[in-house]
Amino acid sequence: MARSNKPIVWGPFAAGGTLTAFLTPALVTLTLLAGLGHVPDVLAYERLHAIAAHWLGKAALITVIFLSLWSVAHRLRITLYDIGVRADTGVAVAVYSAAGLASIAAAVFLFRL
Amino acid sequence: MAEEVSRKPYVREMTYRWIFRHPRYLRYMAREFSCLFIGGWTLLMVWGLKQLAEGPAAWAAFLECLKSPASIVFHVLALGFATYHSITWFNLTPKALPLQIGEAFVPDAVIAGAHYAAWALLSLVLLKLAGAY
Numbered sequence: 001m002a003r004s005n006k007p008i009v010w011g012p013f014a015a016g017g018t019l020t021a022f023l024t025p026a027l028v029t030l031t032l033l034a035g036l037g038h039v040p041d042v043l044a045y046e047r048l049h050a051i052a053a054h055w056l057g058k059a060a061l062i063t064v065i066f067l068s069l070w071s072v073a074h075r076l077r078i079t080l081y082d083i084g085v086r087a088d089t090g091v092a093v094a095v096y097s098a099a100g101l102a103s104i105a106a107a108v109f110l111f112r113l
Numbered sequence: 114m115a116e117e118v119s120r121k122p123y124v125r126e127m128t129y130r131w132i133f134r135h136p137r138y139l140r141y142m143a144r145e146f147s148c149l150f151i152g153g154w155t156l157l158m159v160w161g162l163k164q165l166a167e168g169p170a171a172w173a174a175f176l177e178c179l180k181s182p183a184s185i186v187f188h189v190l191a192l193g194f195a196t197y198h199s200i201t202w203f204n205l206t207p208k209a210l211p212l213q214i215g216e217a218f219v220p221d222a223v224i225a226g227a228h229y230a231a232w233a234l235l236s237l238v239l240l241k242l243a244g245a246y
Contacts, residue, residue, distance in 0.1 A: 014209075020151050021202035024195040026236040028154055030243055032188040035179035041244025043176065045169045052165060061162070065155060072152035079145040083129035102159050109162040 009074060009096075016071025019064060049113065058110045065106045069099035144201045147194035154191045203228040 030040050041047055051057040073095035080091050132142045164175035178184060206228050207221035240246060 017198075017202055020195070021199040022232055022235055023239070024151055024154070025192060025199055026239045027158075028188060028192045028195055029236075029240065030245055031154075031157075031179055032185070032192060033245055034176055035181075035185050035188055037180065038245075039176060040240075042242070045165075045172045048165060048172075052162070065159060068151060068155045072148040072155065075145055075148035076152070079142075079148065082142075082145070083132070084127040086124075086127070102156060106159045106162055109159070109166045112166040 012067055012070040013074040014071075016067035016069075017075075019067050020071060023064065024068070052110060053113050061110060062103065062107050066099070066103040069102055070096070073099040143194075143197060147198040150187075150191040150194040151198060153187065154195070199232060203232065 030043065033040055034043050042051070052061060077088070077091050077095050081088055085091060132138050161172075161175050164171040179188075203225050207219075207224040210224065212219040212224060
């Protein structure tokens with residue numbers, strides 16, 4: 001039987017796609033409101049710091065960030081292939097690494113809190 | 114993705130121009146390009162975490178950056194594309210998760226509709242808990 005790494009790549013993509021579908025519009029609304037001068041309570045320094053300092057908050061944030069970035073990376077890879085970029089292996093390495101590195105960076109910042 | 118083949122394979126020339134050949138292709142690409150906005154916004158949040166970790170002054174500077182016209186334009190586009198991603202994702206859910214009760218399949222509209230309802234409820238609860246309204 002042919003072995004494929006597709007499920008490993010596709011699993012987090014599906015999870016991230018579902019998570020972003022449910023959460024991202026509301027989350028973007030929060031930072032948009034902050035930009036318009038109406039800062040939601042949760043974005044006040046003390047509130048957000050308390051959430052991010054708690055282990056449950058850290059786990060939630062890192063899960064959302066990693067799954068979002070992974071699904072974005074996977075979709076970007078497919079899109080680049082669709083618009084004619086045929087160097088798929090290079091693209092795959094680049095986008096998945098970028099998603100992984102940004103997630104690690106987020107984890108480092110979270111543990112510095 | 115490309116299979117290894119022996120001898121000389123015929124490689125068909127491929128460009129981005131096919132996108133504009135049919136509105137359906139353009140809608141597909143709009144859906145796929147939503148990833149740039151969702152990804153961009155997520156990276157912005159990673160930077161926000163860095164600012165948060167550096168203390169109240171750095172966090173205040175981050176909030177100030179969100180007020181720039183470029184940030185507002187980006188956020189409006191990101192909100193539009195993120196919403197489009199949600200709509201297309203939930204419309205596809207009945208295809209990914211067909212639900213059979215007895216002999217009959219649950220109609221697509223019911224499965225998609227349940228997801229829309231959950232999405233609306235979750236968003237309202239999230240915005241409420243966040244103190245957005």
